[in-house]
Structures are given as C-alpha cells and as structure tokens.
Amino acid sequence: MLESCLHCFHSRGEKVDLEFELNRRLFRRMHMAVTSPYDHGPVLFPQVEDIEDGGLVRPATLDMNRIALYDPRVGFNRPQMQAVTAIARLPRGTIPFIVFGPPGTGKTVTIVEAILQVLAWDPEARILACAPSNNGADIIADRLCDSLSTSQLFRLNAPSRVNNVSRRLESYSLQYDDGSFRVPAPETIMQYRVVVSTCASGCLPHGVGVPNGHFTHIFIDEAGQASEPEVMIPIQMNADANTTIVLAGDPKQLGPVIRSPIARRLGLDISYLDRLMARDMYKSVANRGVTYVKLIKNWRSHRSIIEFPDQQFYDGELEACADPSAAEWCLGWDKLSNPRYPIIFHAIKCQDLRESSSPSWFNIEEASAVMDYVRDLRYDQPDEEIGVITPYRAQVGKLRTLLQADFPEVKVGTTEEFQGDERHAIIVSTVRSSLDFVEFDVRHTLGFVANPRRFNVAMTRAKSVLIIVGDPDVLGLDPLWRRFLNRIHTNGGWKGQRIPWAPAAEVADGFIDDHLPYDAQMLAQSELDLRNVLAGTSAMGLEALDEVEVLEADADLYWHEDE
Incomplete structure (x- = not known):
C-alpha cells in the first residue's frame, strides 16, 4: 500500500514527507510483564x-x-x-x-x-x-x-x-x-x-x-x-x-x-x-x-572451522561430528592456500568509504574479492549454500547489488541475520581498512573488532569452507583476531598481503598499554570527522542522533519482529 502511494506521488513529480512512529506495543507488553504480580x-x-x-x-x-x-x-x-x-x-x-x-x-x-x-x-x-x-x-x-x-x-x-x-x-x-x-x-x-x-x-x-x-x-x-x-x-x-x-x-x-x-x-x-x-x-x-x-557435539562444521571458537569460547569441549561428506566437501579446492585446511584469510589493503549522508562503511575492493570467491564456489555448490556476512549495512547493500544479477540466491546479511543459520560456504567481508574511527569502534564494540560475540557467530556459520577478506592491520588490533589470524597463517591459510607482525609471537590479552596506537591529534581529528558526518545528516533534514546510537546503527544491529 505504501509503495503504491509513493509510486503515485513520484509519477506526478511531487515531493512528500514521511514520518514513521515507533510501534510501542512490544515495550508496553514488557512493562506489563515486569509489573505483573508473578514473583x-x-x-x-x-x-x-x-x-x-x-x-x-x-x-x-x-x-x-x-x-x-x-x-x-x-x-x-x-x-x-x-x-x-x-x-x-x-x-x-x-x-x-x-x-x-x-x-x-x-x-x-x-x-x-x-x-x-x-x-x-x-x-x-x-x-x-x-x-x-x-x-x-x-x-x-x-x-x-x-x-x-x-x-x-x-x-x-x-x-x-x-x-x-x-x-x-x-x-x-x-x-x-x-x-x-x-x-x-x-x-x-x-x-x-x-x-x-x-x-x-x-x-x-x-x-x-x-x-x-x-x-x-x-x-x-x-x-x-x-x-x-x-x-x-x-x-x-x-x-x-x-x-x-x-x-x-x-x-x-x-x-x-x-x-x-x-x-x-x-x-x-x-x-x-x-x-x-x-x-x-x-x-x-x-x-x-x-x-x-x-x-558438546558439533554436527555442522569441519574440525578446523570449529577448533578456534571452541578453544576461545567453549573450554575446548566441542567434538567435531559433522558428516565428512559435507564437512570435507571443499578439501582439495584449487583456491585453498592449503588444500587440507578449509579456511582462507585473504589479506587486502584497500579503502573503506562512506556515503556523505551516512556513517555506514563499505569497501569496494573487498566486495569485488567476495564476488570472485562466489563465482569460484558456485561451480561446485548451489547458490543457496553460499552466505556472505559483513557487519556494516552499507556493505550489505553494495554486495546485494553486486551479486543480485548473477547470484540472486546467495544470502548476504549482517552477523545478526546469520545467527542460527548455516551454509556450506561462508565468506566474511570485514570492511574496515583504515585506522580512522577504529578506537571509537573498539570502545563501543562495533563491527567485528573487539566484539567477541559477533566474531563467534560469524566464524561458526560455515560447514565446509570459511573465507575472510579483510585488512590485517585493523583486525590485528584486537587480541582475539590476532590469535585467530596467527592460527590461519600457521596452517597455511593466508593469502594476499604479507602478515604485518610476527605470527609466532605470544599475543597478550589486552592492547599495548591498554590503548590503540593513536596520538592525540589523530583521535581529535577522528572525533571531529564524526561530528561533521552527524551535522551533515541533520542538514539533510534527518533527525540528529547521539553519536553512539548512529554508529551502532552502522553496525546494523538486527531488530527482530515485535510479534
């Protein structure tokens, strides 16, 4: 109904203002529940x-x-x-x-x-x-x-x-x-x-x-x-x-x-x-x-895919019990760096971008690399068994547009949209490829960096092959990511740019001196850039939001149906 009305106005060349109100039904029910006599x-x-x-x-x-x-x-x-x-x-x-x-x-x-x-x-x-x-x-x-x-x-x-x-x-x-x-x-x-x-x-x-x-x-x-x-x-x-x-x-x-x-x-x-x-x-x-x-019996993934999340989150208790015909489907694939190891980290150094009116990030070079992997995978795997995960809404939009014509059945979504889901092949585009705003991301656990739960979900959706495309300089800021990338490198799953640190070195649980390698000028500039983005959004007639809420919307937190 709304779509037909908008089409009518558009065909006549008229401009319209739309205002959507939050449906408070769910919140009313929550209030009703917590004030009920049940105790x-x-x-x-x-x-x-x-x-x-x-x-x-x-x-x-x-x-x-x-x-x-x-x-x-x-x-x-x-x-x-x-x-x-x-x-x-x-x-x-x-x-x-x-x-x-x-x-x-x-x-x-x-x-x-x-x-x-x-x-x-x-x-x-x-x-x-x-x-x-x-x-x-x-x-x-x-x-x-x-x-x-x-x-x-x-x-x-x-x-x-x-x-x-x-x-x-x-x-x-x-x-x-x-x-x-x-x-x-x-x-x-x-x-x-x-x-x-x-x-x-x-x-x-x-x-x-x-x-x-x-x-x-x-x-x-x-x-x-x-x-x-x-x-x-x-x-x-x-x-x-x-x-x-x-x-x-x-x-x-x-x-x-x-x-x-x-x-x-x-x-x-x-x-x-x-x-x-x-x-x-x-x-x-x-x-x-x-x-x-x-x-403790994992029926989904190849042992190599579940091994690292198991050690980090589940006390090493998970048992890999997936059917070998599914879990080992990708072994021997000519795109694997190690034909016996079904994980690829494709290190790519490129540019992350934002539209002028949006704080959400996208990365064209990563999207192109994802497209190449999808094209290679789909010769042996149905499109619906390939999933692409990325933490930013803008990158989801770019990837959906890119894949829609030739691979319409490939699911593209945020980590939240993949929780509870699984695919034979999962490709992860981490997007961020510059240090701008990364400290802010870490403080507010956006994207993949410094968010262990989002990391855990994204890395455990694949049955037989997991491909991550990202910038190691950014991902390596987080100890969890650095340990994971070290393991991939040790097992021969690294492709692209050389690893920028010593992979055999022990990874501390915290950041060096408990902070990221920023000087005060860089941090001040990042915060100024952020305020400029918000000011530009308000200038376009959009409601200005608290900076934390804007950037957390940027992480595309998934809001399920209220009923």
Missing part, C-alpha cells in the same frame, strides 16, 4: 538451596535408557539424552533448566524432543513454547508438526503478522477469511497441548482470559537473543508457582539488541539467560544434568 523466587532469582529443595538430581543412565525417542538421532548423543531426560522429569515450579547450545550442537532438536517427552511423560502437561522471532517460533512449530496433529499443536500468530507462514503451518493456525491471523477464544487455546508463539505474543493467552498456571511448562528457545523483559512476557503473564521454565540458548553468541545507551548502562543488554548462567549454580560442572546441560 516466584526460584524462577526469577534461583538460589543454591533451591536445587535440593526442588528435588533436582542428575538423570541416571537407566532413566535415559527407558525413554522411547521420537528422534532416534538423540539416542546417539549423551548430552542431548541427558537434557531430554532431565527436562521430562523436572518437578513442577522448580528453578529454570538451561540447555546451553554452542553452534551446531542440535539445541533445537533437543528442545523439540524434550517437549514431546514432557507430553508423553505427563498426560496433563500443557506447554507454551516461544522464541524471540517469528522465524524461530516457526522452526519449533514445524518440527513439532511431524509428531503432533492440528488438534494438539497450535501456532499462535499475532493478528498484525504478515501472512508469510508455510502452507504446513497455516493448517496449525487460525485465520480470518482475508488471510489475517486471529487469536482464538480462551477455551479453544486451552484445548491444545502445545501452543507456539513469539515471546512478544506470549501474552496473548493471558490477554484473552487463559488463567495463569494453565501452562505447566514454558520453553524459551534462543533465550539469549532477547532482553530479559521480553523473555518475561510469556513467563510472568502465564506462569504460576507450579510452572516449569526451560531456557535454551548460547550466552557466547549475540545477545539482545538494546538501542539506548542509557538502557545498556542500566544492564538491559544482559539477557535472562546470561544473568542466570553467570551464577555459580549454572556454571559448576558438578551441576551438569541438574540445573543445565551443555551440548
């Missing part, structure tokens, strides 16, 4: 003594062997079996149970199997399963469709959602004649054994009159990606003291998107999952199988 201590602020009081114990091998699995793959994965068994037998109203799922370890498979086992174990169980985004909720619902009928499973969609669900899930939803979604009456919702929705729409059952405590279990997948108030929407609007809470996610990957610098300083960028997992009762190895389970 069950073991769920909100669990204590060590709650473990014994709740009767929590590690599942015995005999208990695991007694389970009749819906997905036989789980039977060959002891951590998954432990998680499924523990969840199925959790006492009502106990402390939250956490499924810690590093990349490619089958977290969603575990959650789906656990839901089905709860239903089998407890005939009275009623489950609300949520995820922060519609895509995440659709994945859970779609996998449950294999085992549950339309009378048992309901995909609760917000009335405002655009009808882009699969045909399969349409039969599990309720729609008006015009195709829009509707929320059924409370007695209808209460007939289903499983209701799946987004976290934001998790308040709808309560809103139409479903009583608190009707749902015996509430599952939150990707719980680390949503803010704590957002995760509290389905919990505090539906739970009572007897409701069991299960969280799944990875605190080492991207957390919630919080735009406000004030909100970040007040701690809203710390998710509910992060807050709980920082407590000793969820960190202790002795409590594995009791309060949480850590999945």
